Amino acid sequence: MTLPTVLIADDDRSIRTVLTQALGRSGYQVRSTGNAATLWRWVEDGEGDLVITDVVMPDENGLDLIPRIKKVRPDLRVVVMSAQSTLITAVKATQRGAFEYLPKPFDLRELLAVVGRALAAPTEPIISVPEAADSEERLPLIGRSPSMQEIYRTIARLTTADLTVMINGESGTGKELVARALHDYGKRRSGPFVAINMAAIPRELIESELFGHERGAFTGATNRSQGRFEQANGGTLFLDEIGDMPPEAQTRLLRVLQEGEFTSVGGRQPIKANVRIIAATHRDLRNAIRQGQFREDLFYRLNVVPIRLPPLRERVEDIPLLARHFLERAREDGLPAKSLDQGAIDRLRQHSWPGNVRELENLMRRLAALCPDEVITADAIAPELSEPASAPGQASVAAAAGNGPETLSSAVERHIKDFLAAHNDGLGVTDVYDKIIAEVERPLIRLTLAATRGNQIKAASMLGLNRNTLRKKIRDLEIPVVRGLM
């Protein structure tokens, strides 16, 4: 029996050696080359059962080779590896017909698993996907951490499938940006992208916003109005903060997903729904289901492809790249050019980033506008990021127990313990999570509003929250808003 032969093209000799050894040990025959021309010759001569190619090679870009390979040998699988590791590389590799894309550095076990799958998978007709016209333009998503790489690969895989996606992540992690990338690189990119934030719309208006209403459907409905479902026809509907959707709207949405059509509020005529749904939330929806706040059947309809966007503190390696990117953006917008020294970068990496990428973006803009020096240092950043636990020289509250300064987390811990002790029979309370979060959120928002003298735009920016999200929280937590008097 002849063993499958793997053709490797990479101009880095050490990579060729490592791959040749690993594949050889696993029983494959291997041929390797440092340039694209030799690889092409082998392919034309009918050699090899699988190709593993790098992107940047001295004579030709590996990505440009894929369509040519697919033309002469449609069944030959191509695995692309790249150190560039951007969303665009992942998307291009997939659109041009690569079987898999592996950002460098990768784990050899992962590579072997991909090779095994590539050789075992039944051959399918090639689906050639027209490439997005703007793929040479600016990168939509910044970050090279392993968790972002995984997200790029998922987005790339989804360029050929119109599946429903559920994005979960804290506020400011880039959920909307991912939703847009899914649309912009997906099959429906020539259609509209329509976003609606459930947290920003009064509950009683959500159904009419989504599905439209007929004239006279309710008091104030003086004209027929199109809903977002109709506006997104042929494109993508982004349902942001889906966890805040009221129960009746959830039921209606579920019906649309099941039946593929909907009726407007007050209407009778069913309208065909031709939209791809991407939903997002910062909430733990499984918890919301347990508490009876979210329909389980709707969750499973939406959670076809789950994408979890990690908070920034879980991918600190992306911080320098993101920070520089935002300074560059600020410069493009006419603010003075600034750079960060190593101390500043280290300081940024230490921060816990409750507001995630949005918070980092706002900080960089603020520094670009206000920092008097061209090189931003740790000292310039420290006052902007003062955290009670780590900032030296800050007044700390004496701990109630008397041993050491009290930090925010020890105060919260004490409070939670007291709360649980008071309810330790486990009866009568079912919303400890929401209650405790509200206890922290209420003073946080009230004091930030006080610090900005009631300016909600500034407060939202400081908190790293969406303005509409802040407004909703103010309403839900019943925080008094008195401009300039707080």
Ligand SMILES: Nc1ncnc2c1ncn2[C@@H]1O[C@H](COP(=O)(O)OP(=O)(O)OP(=O)(O)O)[C@@H](O)[C@H]1O
């Ligand atoms: N990976 C990234 N690369 C570049 N910019 C990013 C990235 N992630 C987020 N941003 C920027 O951070 C800001 C917040 O992103 P976005 O609005 O997508 O977050 P979100 O998770 O939808 O937030 P919210 O839940 O508060 O609406 C935006 O200005 C976005 O451009």
